[in-house]
Amino acid sequence: MSLKIKICNLEFKNPILGASGTFGYGKEMHDFYDINILGSFSTKGTTLNPRFGNPLPRIAEIEGGLINSIGLQNPGIAHVLAHELEWLKEKVDYKVILNIGGHSIADYVECVEIATKNPLVGIIELNVSCPNVQEGGINFGTDEELLKEVVTKVCAVATVPVFVKLTPNVTNIVKMAKICETAGASGLTLINTYVGMRIDINKARPIIANKQGGVSGPCIKPMALKAVYDIYEAVDIPIIGVGGIQNTNDVIEMMMAGASLVQIGSQNLIDPYICATIIEELETTIQKLGYQDINEIIGIAHHNK
Amino acid sequence: MPKTKKLTIKKHLKLTPTIFELTLTGDDFSEVKYGQFINLKLTTKYLRRPISICDFNESELIITYKILGEGTKLLSELKVGNEIDCMYPLGNGFDLEDDLTNPVIIGGGIGVPPLVGLYNYLRKIGKQPQVFLGFRNADEVIYREKFQAEDLNIYLNNNEIYQEVQKREYSTYFACGPTLFLDSLVKNLNHGQLLVEERMGCGIGICMGCSRKVGENKYKRVCVEGPMFFSEELAYELENKNL
Numbered sequence: 001m002s003l004k005i006k007i008c009n010l011e012f013k014n015p016i017l018g019a020s021g022t023f024g025y026g027k028e029m030h031d032f033y034d035i036n037i038l039g040s041f042s043t044k045g046t047t048l049n050p051r052f053g054n055p056l057p058r059i060a061e062i063e064g065g066l067i068n069s070i071g072l073q074n075p076g077i078a079h080v081l082a083h084e085l086e087w088l089k090e091k092v093d094y095k096v097i098l099n100i101g102g103h104s105i106a107d108y109v110e111c112v113e114i115a116t117k118n119p120l121v122g123i124i125e126l127n128v129s130c131p132n133v134q135e136g137g138i139n140f141g142t143d144e145e146l147l148k149e150v151v152t153k154v155c156a157v158a159t160v161p162v163f164v165k166l167t168p169n170v171t172n173i174v175k176m177a178k179i180c181e182t183a184g185a186s187g188l189t190l191i192n193t194y195v196g197m198r199i200d201i202n203k204a205r206p207i208i209a210n211k212q213g214g215v216s217g218p219c220i221k222p223m224a225l226k227a228v229y230d231i232y233e234a235v236d237i238p239i240i241g242v243g244g245i246q247n248t249n250d251v252i253e254m255m256m257a258g259a260s261l262v263q264i265g266s267q268n269l270i271d272p273y274i275c276a277t278i279i280e281e282l283e284t285t286i287q288k289l290g291y292q293d294i295n296e297i298i299g300i301a302h303h304n305k
Numbered sequence: 306m307p308k309t310k311k312l313t314i315k316k317h318l319k320l321t322p323t324i325f326e327l328t329l330t331g332d333d334f335s336e337v338k339y340g341q342f343i344n345l346k347l348t349t350k351y352l353r354r355p356i357s358i359c360d361f362n363e364s365e366l367i368i369t370y371k372i373l374g375e376g377t378k379l380l381s382e383l384k385v386g387n388e389i390d391c392m393y394p395l396g397n398g399f400d401l402e403d404d405l406t407n408p409v410i411i412g413g414g415i416g417v418p419p420l421v422g423l424y425n426y427l428r429k430i431g432k433q434p435q436v437f438l439g440f441r442n443a444d445e446v447i448y449r450e451k452f453q454a455e456d457l458n459i460y461l462n463n464n465e466i467y468q469e470v471q472k473r474e475y476s477t478y479f480a481c482g483p484t485l486f487l488d489s490l491v492k493n494l495n496h497g498q499l500l501v502e503e504r505m506g507c508g509i510g511i512c513m514g515c516s517r518k519v520g521e522n523k524y525k526r527v528c529v530e531g532p533m534f535f536s537e538e539l540a541y542e543l544e545n546k547n548l
Contacts, residue, residue, distance in 0.1 A: 021512065028510040028529070031306055044513070052516070052524060057504040059514040061352045068506060073513045073524070207504075217351060269507035270346060270353060272392075273309065 001283050003294050005039065007238040007260050008161040008186050010095065010122050012039035015255065015294065016279050019242050019265035020045055020099035020125065020165070021070065025084035030091060032272040037279055039261060042097040042189075043080070045127050048111040050076035055209040060198040065217020065244070066266060067196050069210040072101050077111050085120045095122025099165070102140075102150075109153050116159045124158055125240075126151065126185075129167025129192040141167035141192070144179055151183035161186030163240060168220075168227055169195050177231040189240040189263070190227045194220055217266045218244040225257045232258025232299050246274075248281040252289070256301040307395050307509060311388040315365065320447050323372045324415065325381050326359070329391065334361045338398030339423040340500055340533045343368060344508040346390035347379045353392060354380070355505050355528070357419035357481070366393070369418035369447075395508050396532045399423055399498055404476040408434040411470065411490060411497075413463050413482025414441060419500055420481055421451045428453070434479075437470060439463035439486065467493040478536075490536070491543060497536040503527040518542055 003014035018029065018041030025043050026035050035041070053073030060067045074080065077100075088096065098121045102108035108126070115121055128150060129141035140146050147164075155162050164180040166173060168191040177188055193214025198207045206212075224243025232239060241259025244266070245251055251262045267274045282294075291297055316328035337358060343366065344353040354376045359367045372378050383389065408427055412420045417438050427434045439460045440446045446459065460466055463486045470478065471493065478497035480490050487499050506512035510529035519525050519538035 022507075024511045031509075032308075050522065052518060052522075053513065056515065056517070058516075059352075059504045059506045059512070061350070063351070065351055066506060068512065068514060070513045073516055269509075269512055270351070271309070272507075272509060272511075 017263045019263035022265045022268040045101040060207040064219035067213040069213030097123040099125040101127040155184035163187040165189035187238040229257040258299040337394045340398035341394040343393040359418035360422035371415040407476040409475040409478040410436045411480040413439045413486040416482030
């Protein structure tokens with residue numbers, strides 16, 4: 001059985017992708033295994049200009065996950081294309097998903113204009129939801145008009161498919177998904193982190209220097225599944241599912257909810273081999289469930305209500 | 306190259322009511338460097354726990370830790386024969402190409418153990434490093450026996466240490482301890498190498514959770530380019546408090 005998935009005229013050798021912010025630009029993970037076995041991966045969130053990010057501490061542990069407030073630390077798009085992607089093109093035969101963040105529509109557009117020309121970029125993943133950047137990142141994903149504007153303008157300059165990574169920190173995520181589809185998005189990545197916090201009771205103050213951060217890990221998997229499930233029914237564009245995926249069964253669950261591809265995020269931090277392990281197990285696990293083709297399971301839960 | 310492997314607890318000693326020494330076996334550790342760390346996975350906790358390596362030989366890896374939270378409490382309850390999922394060796398470790406003509410070792414509290422292996426190495430290559438150790442009180446003194454009495458100076462007030470070291474001639478100091486203690490060394494002493502501590506997400510450089518600024522537009526991840534920082538690098542953040 002082949003694990004191949006085709007979406008937006010791009011072929012993936014399997015549906016397993018590293019998620020943005022948990023995979024760097026691939027280099028560190030390549031020390032653990034040959035990252036060419038992946039379907040692809042989504043890069044660290046990249047911005048037009050270099051960013052150092054938020055003050056430390058940036059990490060707090062919770063039950064079943066963690067909170068992070070990195071603040072888009074990255075060397076800037078020019079450096080990423082010239083160095084990180086240059087290194088990567090010798091290592092992988094797939095195109096990568098370039099995750100892009102921004103603080104203004106002009107920033108997003110300029111960054112995408114530069115990135116879209118690079119032959120290694122297969123998909124642009126628009127991070128409209130990074131909850132850490134105070135100067136505005138949050139607004140794009142939670143404000144209907146701003147979301148429509150940024151997606152429209154980015155799609156106008158992009159020459160590769162644009163996937164919008166939506167924030168779940170909204171009242172109605174289905175509505176946001178439809179706005180993206182109408183504005184020209186080729187697909188959606190669902191979901192980004194939930195806003196949360198923790199307090200150090202000895203110091204009587206928030207653990208994270210920036211007070212709040214993005215909650216990820218298995219504790220958000222049920223909500224991620226629900227978002228994918230609901231949006232699958234509402235839009236006709238493909239979905240990349242992400243949120244709390246820990247093992248092969250979680251991947252299948254996410255695909256059954258409607259995801260064509262699945263990103264593994266926080267679990268990489270604890271088990272750097274997790275993507276390789278899942279890729280090894282996936283075919284047998286799907287066969288044992290009685291399916292002949294991996295494409296059969298995408299959205300199948302909608303037919304068996 | 307870091308790897309993950311299940312290691313077995315060979316010894317688990319209680320040094321004080323809150324400080325424990327754990328000896329792990331199950332691999333060849335000869336590639337480990339002094340000042341590196343190990344990242345432990347406890348079955349009921351989500352993230353791994355980074356802990357400095359105290360000392361090692363081909364078949365044993367020793368870590369010494371203090372109970373500071375739920376994770377280290379759980380670790381202290383593990384028994385000889387239990388297995389722990391470990392990721393190692395991580396970080397850069399001490400730079401032994403540095404000027405070792407007249408080294409000084411400075412440790413504070415639970416920052417003392419990661420200096421033990423280094424001390425043994427320096428003695429082995431014929432150096433006689435002066436050792437300055439600070440503890441909060443007499444009950445918390447550990448590892449007195451790991452150092453030669455002629456090299457050793459123990460203080461129950463950390464503030465006295467940099468003043469004592471200032472009186473000596475030294476080429477490089479090697480230090481580990483609480484952040485404020487290390488800050489006092491960076492501010493008042495010359496060239497040194499310091500092991501720093503930070504909350505980490507991954508320990509392998511992918512999450513950017515532990516980046517420290519070491520210059521204008523320059524950062525280093527504590528987990529990959531650290532945990533050893535040169536005093537000159539740490540001085541940058543101290544001099545630019547309002548980053």
